[in-house]
Amino acid sequence: MKSFINVKPESHFPIQNLPYGVFRPRHGGKPRIGVAIGEYVLDLSVLEKAGLLKETGVEDRGIFDQPSLNPFMALGKNVWKKVREILQHLLNEDEPALRDDPWLRRAALRKQSDVELLLPAQIGDYTDFYASKEHATNVGTMFRGKENALMPNWTHLPVGYHGRSSSVVISGTDVHRPKGQMKPLDKDQPIFGPSQQLDIELEMGWFIGLGNERGQPIPIKNAEEHIFGLVLVNDWSARDIQAWEYQPLGPFLSKSFATSISPWVVPLEALEPFRVEGPKQEPPPLPYLQKDEASSFDIELEVYLKGKDMGHSQKIISTNFSYLYWSMAQQISHHTVAGCNLRPGDLQASGTISGPQKEKRGSLLELTWRGAEPMNLYNGEQRVWLEDGDEITMTGWCQGDGYKIGFGEVTGRILPALE
C-alpha cells in the first residue's frame, strides 16, 4: 500500500498508520480533527463536509469539526474501521478523488509545521497502571530489598491507581519543577521546597473508545474493542515528594503537576501486524484475566535527554512495549471487573516500561539505581535526576517491511521552580 503523498521510509506516518489528532492552523481557525500522513495532516472536517466520509456512520454529524476526538471515539470500532478504510483508499496512489482535485488537496492537506497540535481528547478519567514486572521489581528492590521486591498481589492482578486528568498536557508543554513537602533521610522533620529528585517515566497510554455501563464489566475477550488508539506518555515524577506522601493511599502531588502525552493517537488496527506474545504469566491469572490470543505489541521505545549545555540530545533509554507483563486487555478488564465504568476519552497508561537490561529501564530512578550509579552524558556532565533546562523526548515505532508505524514523539522541558 502506497500513498500519492510522498512519505519517506523513516517517516512515522505512512499510509499504513494514519494516526488521529486534534489540530489548529497556526494562522488561525477552530480546532478540528485530522490524520497524519508523511509531513502532512489531512483535515477530516474538510473531507466530511465534501461528502467523502459517507456510509461510515459519521455522515452529517460534524464529528470531525470538533475540538476533541471524544464524539468519534464514542462511535465504536466498526465506524473507526470504515473511516480508516476510506482514508486509506482516498490517500492511495491509484485513487484520483483527492489526488487529482487541486481545490480539495489545498483545503484538506496542510503541512504539519503549519498547525498546532492539541490534546486529542477531553480526558474524563486517567488511570495509571504498574504493569512492568522489571519496573516493579527494580523499585521494590530499592525500597524494600530483594526478598520483598514484589508485593504479594503483583503477579495476581494489574496494580493500578487513579491519576489526575486536569494536568495531562500535550507534547511540547514546558514543566516547572514542582515544589512540595518532602523528608530528607538526614532530617527529623519534613521540609518544603523544590523537588530535588525529578524523574521521568516512559509509558504508553491508550484512549478508551466505547465505554461500558457502570456495574457491567468488560469481559477480557472484548477488551481490545474498547481501545481507540495509543500514545506515548511521560509520567513526570517527583520522587522525594512521592516517597514522603505515598503511604498509605498512593502517589498524589508527586505526579499531578504534569503528565505529557504525544499528540497523534495511533489506531490499534495499525498495530495488528506487530502483535506478539507478552511474557509468560506464572502463576496463571484468575480466569477473568485469561486470554488465549497474543495481546502484546512489538513497539520499540527510546528516550533522549538534552541538557541546556548540550548541543544535541543523547539516547538514555531503549526498550520495548512487549516487555510489559500485563496486557492492555487485562488492564481494561480488571479495571471494570468490580463495576467501574469507562467513558470515551478516558486515558489509561501502562506504568513505567522497563526491560531486563540496564539500558532498558524506563526511569532515572532505575537507570541510576537511586543515585548509586550516576549517568554519564557525552559532554562530561552527569545526571542522577533531571536538572533545570533538561529536555526529555520519548519516541516509539513498530518496524514494518520498508515502513514504520510511528508514534511521533512526546517532549517536554524542565523550567526552574516558580517563586
Next chain:
Amino acid sequence: MKSFINVKPESHFPIQNLPYGVFRPRHGGKPRIGVAIGEYVLDLSVLEKAGLLKETGVEDRGIFDQPSLNPFMALGKNVWKKVREILQHLLNEDEPALRDDPWLRRAALRKQSDVELLLPAQIGDYTDFYASKEHATNVGTMFRGKENALMPNWTHLPVGYHGRSSSVVISGTDVHRPKGQMKPLDKDQPIFGPSQQLDIELEMGWFIGLGNERGQPIPIKNAEEHIFGLVLVNDWSARDIQAWEYQPLGPFLSKSFATSISPWVVPLEALEPFRVEGPKQEPPPLPYLQKDEASSFDIELEVYLKGKDMGHSQKIISTNFSYLYWSMAQQISHHTVAGCNLRPGDLQASGTISGPQKEKRGSLLELTWRGAEPMNLYNGEQRVWLEDGDEITMTGWCQGDGYKIGFGEVTGRILPALE
C-alpha cells in the same frame, strides 16, 4: 429573614440556605438549575429569562438553562454572592415581585416531589482525602497496631488520593455489590467473587468553583474562595478488595464501583454562621498550610441503616464535621502546592469523618472494629458489613436559631452482585 414560602422549622431548606441543584421536571423537559426552598425548587432558568437576575454577572448567558452547574461555578465568588443576594431578596416575605406574580410563581416554583434531581456538576476530577485523625488512627490501629497507627506523614500533610469521577452517582442510585479479587486470610491464593466486606464511608465533599492555572498554587488565605459549596458523600468501599489491591499505589477498584453524593450543593456562604475552630494541630504544619482564622464548620452528621426486613431505619452513626483535623482550606492549598490545577466542577471529599466516641465512627469497619464488635439492630439482626437489600441514608445540618441549614440526604441501596 423569612420567606413568603412556608418553610417548616425542621426543613433543611430555609431562605438562609438556598442550595443549588440540577433538576428535570418528572413530566418532561430539559435539565436546568434551581435552588431548594422548603418543599419547593425555584427554577433559576425561569428567573434568568424573566430578567430578574440582571446585574449579577450572569445576565443573558443562559447560565442556569444548563445540565450542570459548571458554567456558574466558573464565574467565581462575587457572582455567586450577588445571585444569592437577589434570590434571598426575591424570596423574602416582604418582596412582591415573585410573591404577587401568579404567572411567575407557577412557572418558577415546583414541588420537589415533581422533579428528578441529577448530578449537580460534570466532575472533571474527584479527589478523596483522609483528613480525620480519629479515622486514620482507628484504621491504622486495626491494620498495623496501636504503636504504628498513624503513618509518619499524617500529622504533616493532608493525605489524599485521586478517586474515580465516572462512578460518582446521585443519591437514590442503587449499587450492585461489587465482585473482585481478594485474598481471605485462610487462603493461600486470591479468589474471585462478590465482596463479603462491603462498607460505607461518611464523608463531606465540596465542589471547586473557580480553578487555578497549572503551576500556580492556591495560597491558603485564598483557598476558601474556590469552594462553591458542599454535599454529603457516601464513599462505598469493598474492604476485602481494598485490603488485597491497595499496596503500594492505593485504593482502586474497591472504591470505583460507586460514590454517592447528595443532590443539593450548599453554598459555603450559608455555613458562615456555623464557622468554628477545628482541632488544635500539633505539630504545627508547615507555613503553606497555616491559617489563622477558624476554618471548620459545626455540621451535625448522621447515618441510618434500613435492612430489607426492617420496618424503619435505625440510626447507626452520629458525628460532626468539625472533628476533621485538616480543614478544607488546607486540603485545597495542599492539593495545588506542587502545581496541580483544579477546574470548576472538581469534587473533593474529606475522607471518613470519625469522632472520639464509638458512635461517632464514620464506617462499619470502625464501628464493628473489623467484625470484633458486631452491631445490633432493633429487630434482632446484627451487622458487621452491609447485606444485600440494606439501604444507607446519610444526612447533615447546621442548627441555627429556629432554622436549619441542611444538606438533605444521600441514600443508596445495595443490590445483589450481578451474575
